[in-house]
Amino acid sequence: MDLSNNHFSGNIPCSIGGLQNMINLSLNSWICPKTIHPERSQSHWKHSCISNGALCCASRLHVPLCKNRTKVKPNWRKAKYIISGVISVILLAATALILILRKKRNVEVVQEIASLHQFLWRRVSCLELVRATNGFHESNLLGTGGFGSVYRGTLSDRIDIAVKVFNLQLEGAFKSFDKECEMLSNIRHRNLIKIVSCCDELDFKALILQLMPNGSLENWLYSPNRSMTILQRLDIMKDVALALEYLHHGYSIPIVHCDVKPSNILLDDDMVAHVADFGIARLIGGGDSMTETMTLATVGYMAPEYGMEGSVSTRGDVYSFGIVLMETFTKRKPTDEMFVGEMDLKQWIADSLFPDAAIREVVDADILGVEEDGDFVSRRDCLSSVMRLALACSAALPGERINMKDAAITLTKIKTKYLKDCGGINS
Known part of the structure; x- marks a missing residue:
């Protein structure tokens, strides 16, 4: 059988060498992974083996060693070292890449800080x-x-x-x-x-x-020739909430301001609020609270646990925010002389939210208006929602208070609903 000089390829049984009849497989692409041992040293086998590089024939045919014949069993010991070397190279390359990226980031941060300090720390005599x-x-x-x-x-x-x-x-x-x-x-x-x-x-x-040209929130609340609308007060307290949210959740280590009050809330030309006075602020590292041996916060605004135990946490700022929120819309300080005995600003607000009571008895008369006003109901509902939020912030137990993220979101919702209900920007 003459199959030579074709483009045949694929596996053939290595037992083919046992055939008694003559077969010519030369000039093809046959594959046989094992050695062929022909029964006779026929010359055509020699030609077949030479012209099919993937056929392995017995050495007695005097043909060059084929590729398959040079294969040996894998040396797993050497392979282990090779694989380990490859993995090590990959790890080294990955580590180097990470270090390069980190170094680049550090350089950018250092340059940013240097530039910042060059501007900020310009020495003034x-x-x-x-x-x-x-x-x-x-x-x-x-x-x-x-x-x-x-x-x-x-x-x-x-x-x-x-x-x-x-x-x-x-x-x-x-x-x-x-x-x-x-x-x-x-x-x-x-x-x-x-x-x-x-x-x-x-x-x-x-x-x-x-410089904050419009002074402090305290100035605006208690100056006889100044007044603020509901929306202005909502915007100011939302600004304060966002500032405290950043301090508590947006910085690498939580920062507690420790002295949130109207005099530390400053207003720029556009009445945008800026929280100031970080003289007693604290970094809370390794936990969510710390203990102070000396209480420096302002009476009336400090959380109960801070005043009694010196316990400093972000929840203390939330409490202070709740008190400031009440004061902003009632125009009553927590230390007002009307609050004696068990009656305080919080209890006064809570009593006003009962079904039989009226929110108009506690809020600043300048912003509620009269019942005949077409937007009276919208204003009343808005102010009731604000007071409920203030009470949620100033709960007696720290664990019962909401966080500043939720407070900021709630204020945004209250403002959105108010605008939708009354349709007035200057209300």
């Missing part, structure tokens, strides 16, 4: 601040705090600023200055006060802050 504030004149005094006073000023390059001068005679003033520098140089949010520069001299320390 005490003499410059004296000139900027007209000798810290009383007419430029914006307010006083626990560790010093804040003055309005204008630098030589015509930038309007607020200068917070620390009274170094007060215990804790140095620590408060360092703490506020640390906090403000590391946090960035549109609703947090921005630091412009600082003055750190041996006997004089001050922070140069972004």
